[in-house]
Amino acid sequence: MSYHASKHKEGMLLLSGLCVFMAFMLGYPAVANIWYSLSNISFSDIHTSEFVGLVNFENQLFSPKMWKAMGFSLQFGLICAALEVVLALLLVFTLHPILSRRPWLTAFLMLPMMVSPALMGVMYRLMLNEFAGVVPLYFEMFGVYVNFLGPENIYTTVIVIEVLQWTPFALLILLAARQAVSPDIEEAANMDGAKPLQLIRFIFLPAMLPAIVIVAFIRFIDSFRVFDHIFVLTGGGPGSKTTSISIYIYKLFFNQNAIGEAVAVSLILLFMSLILFVMAAKLIFRSE
């Protein structure tokens, strides 16, 4: 046996554990998904489901509710990613002198990332509660009555919660990108009499652009699939006002027993995600 062939065999052996595990945990569900999406499966007769063709896809592709949930997720993802990047940039440029001298302070800023989003949702529910929450009480003291969890404000509230929890992520990466800019360039620009805003506009932002694009993309796909904190706060309501595509699939599955249709939407979502990846990969590739 040649050296390369034996190396290859050894490599395959080392990979086998992971491959078998992934094939079992993801391969089976992938195949099952395709069958479920083409059948009339339900909780009562899992084993006697029949082939129904593309009915499930047809029902969902022409369902305004599905597109409304998809639209919610897209909009939610875009708004959150944009706000997080802008906030993080403002914080990076303001706090950079402090944080680069005392890096340990950064640990306080990244604490929200360590909290489970579901529990974060519950904590906001306590904090924003109309009758006993701390925040509405303080607003009340200034004569302002706001019901943060009421139908008129809930959309803003779920966005603010997501932004407050994940701005730290954008902050960490953009801070690293800012610190990677060579001090020499900064000094040279300073000697030429550049004002701070000009420095940011012409030196830092262009240098940080690849990091900004990557952060925005990561945050977008993460917010796009949002489930946890919205589910514990509103369950997708009132009505379908805060129903993201993940919550929509969950509801089809558990509350409406429309399993075939839920899986069909999953596959539509998978397809859309793949398109998104290809587009993003091109974008990132170009910006680098």
Added chain:
Amino acid sequence: MIVQPKSMLRRVGNAMRWVVLILAVTILNLPVITTFLTSFKSTADINAFPPKWIFSPTLDHYREVLITGNTHYPSYIWNSVVIATVGTLLAIALTFPAAYAIARHRTGSTWLLPIVSNLRALPLIIFAIPFYFMYQSLGLLDTRIGLALIACVINIPLALLMLVGFIQDIPRDLDEAASLDGANVWQILRHVIWPASRPILFTVAVLSFIYSWNEFLFGLILSTKNAVPVTVGATFFVTSYGVKWGATAAAMILGILPPLLIGFFAYPYIGKSMLRGAIKG
């Protein structure tokens, strides 16, 4: 004399930066701070208006959640400990040899690595439904091992990416020297690569544990009674405990404390590799 106003300006500017920092830390952590305070307040203090910031702390709510309240909360915490630990160890056991093969032999680097790393970005709900039926037929529904296997799937992408990145930077001379001494591949892994990878293994373990602990969707769908993790169990308080603010707050704090403490104290060690992993993902 001319320098004077400029340095004044600089000092004011610096003070403003500190104000922004303190405000940012307070606002970002406000839910944790207020929940923490509420969990130690007596019920009378919780309902006080205006809200009290100074009060005599009580452990009553923690006692209720953990001992007297018949809440099953200790078993939820235990479930999360088991799920997160097993999910983390299994992920490392599976990805460590695979990462070595990818880093050194380039086996699978063109197909396995992209597949696994893209997995991280897919909406998890896509897998929820087939998992439900698969677990139902295998008898894994509502079991800790079932949820630990899922935690492992979720941890694998990050673990693999970070390990491959790190092992690539370990000098090849080390394993070649061991191989000349007659060590086989498993011995090289055990005695050369494993000890050299300790820092990254620590980071991977910490992050995997935190992610598994915080997982909610699969806990919600795949557990009903016996394997309920703390993230799901904590939400029961909102519906069934409605007005018991103190107990709910105590439950939240218990649920977020392990990842919060681990993350905070491990941050100086994991910060850098966390960034690298996030960017590559």
